[in-house]
Amino acid sequence: MKVTGKTITAGCIGRIVIFRDSKDQRVQMARSIGRLLKGFHGLSTLPELGVQLNHLPTCVSLRTASVRTKVALSLPFPPKPRDFSLPNSSWGPEMLGLYEHYNSLCEVETEGGEKREGPWQRLPSYNRSLKYATGGVYLSKIIQSKARLFTRNMRDPGAAFEYVLFVNEGEQRCVCIFQAGHLLEGPPGHVHGGAIATMIDTVTGTHASQLSEPVMTANLNINYRSPIPLGSTVLIESCVDKKEGRKTFISCKVTSTDGSKLHTDATALFLSIGVSHLLLRE
Ligand SMILES: CCCCCCCC/C=C\CCCCCCCC(=O)SCCNC(=O)CCNC(=O)[C@H](O)C(C)(C)COP(=O)(O)OP(=O)(O)OC[C@H]1O[C@@H](n2cnc3c(N)ncnc32)[C@H](O)[C@@H]1OP(=O)(O)O
Numbered sequence: 001m002k003v004t005g006k007t008i009t010a011g012c013i014g015r016i017v018i019f020r021d022s023k024d025q026r027v028q029m030a031r032s033i034g035r036l037l038k039g040f041h042g043l044s045t046l047p048e049l050g051v052q053l054n055h056l057p058t059c060v061s062l063r064t065a066s067v068r069t070k071v072a073l074s075l076p077f078p079p080k081p082r083d084f085s086l087p088n089s090s091w092g093p094e095m096l097g098l099y100e101h102y103n104s105l106c107e108v109e110t111e112g113g114e115k116r117e118g119p120w121q122r123l124p125s126y127n128r129s130l131k132y133a134t135g136g137v138y139l140s141k142i143i144q145s146k147a148r149l150f151t152r153n154m155r156d157p158g159a160a161f162e163y164v165l166f167v168n169e170g171e172q173r174c175v176c177i178f179q180a181g182h183l184l185e186g187p188p189g190h191v192h193g194g195a196i197a198t199m200i201d202t203v204t205g206t207h208a209s210q211l212s213e214p215v216m217t218a219n220l221n222i223n224y225r226s227p228i229p230l231g232s233t234v235l236i237e238s239c240v241d242k243k244e245g246r247k248t249f250i251s252c253k254v255t256s257t258d259g260s261k262l263h264t265d266a267t268a269l270f271l272s273i274g275v276s277h278l279l280l281r282e
Pocket residue numbers: 043046129130133149201202203205206214215216217218219247269271273274275277278
């Protein structure tokens with residue numbers, strides 16, 4: 001091959017080869033990134049991946065047919081990515097109370113006084129996802145990319161999507177505590193339907209990804225039953241209905257925190273995808 005592009009070598013995650021332009025090269029690129037992501041099982045591994053990527057050397061070896069130079073590049077990942085699923089000053093008492101409740105179920109004490117994992121697990125959440133995947137064919141722009149996860153891109157805490165997800169693998173259930181900020185207004189004083197859909201997609205998509213490989217939403221059906229007051233905290237619960245090959249069927253409901261009021265219910269279909277699915281699109 002004529003141009004081999006950039007080669008990044010990173011001890012624990014192997015070698016990423018970045019090719020330019022032609023489809024063949026992008027196929028190679030997809031394979032490289034596929035290898036990078038091998039072992040990726042669900043979003044819970046993303047933090048680890050984030051940390052691993054932080055450990056990439058800042059020196060990237062650039063090879064062409066005739067020349068080999070070293071260029072120093074600053075990496076897009078801060079040393080310690082912020083975990084947005086932890087409490088901040090904008091969280092109201094209801095959000096905090098529920099967080100404490102589910103968080104306490106993440107660790108249990110045995111009779112001997114030992115701590116061990118409980119039935120629930122809190123999922124950390126970062127504002128950058130797999131830029132190496134979402135950058136796709138524009139991989140050359142990775143370093144400068146300003147991509148941010150849609151639900152985690154507001155600087156002002158509490159202004160938009162405040163949420164934390166807990167997953168219960170044994171029961172195949174996922175619970176999200178969601179506090180809807182003032183920037184999410186749709187009908188006066190209430191949450192925008194698109195913002196609700198976004199959260200349902202996020203919760204069900206994260207849940208489906210937990211169970212299998214990375215997924216994409218193929219179908220999302222939503223019934224809006226009663227409006228959600230802006231600023232309020234609600235519960236978004238999802239459960240797995242069935243898995244059939246690449247398909248994961250999930251249902252979801254949004255209720256008041258005491259469960260007495262149904263705001264929204266939904267069903268979703270996710271299809272597991274290979275990383276190349278995102279990378280090889282024209
Ligand atoms: C490497 C990625 C890592 C990601 C990790 C991110 C971490 C981020 C961290 C935190 C995020 C929080 C989480 C957020 C989650 C959000 C998720 C989204 O919003 S995704 C954006 C919106 N969705 C799209 O843009 C999809 C667009 N559609 C497609 O790309 C394709 O259509 C796709 C992948 C859905 C299916 O394409 P095919 O080519 O793979 O599969 P075919 O052959 O078409 O279908 C396979 C089977 O599925 C059925 N099928 C396909 N679509 C269907 C549909 N809409 N309804 C019913 N059945 C459908 C087909 O009939 C077929 O069934 P038979 O095998 O014959 O039984």
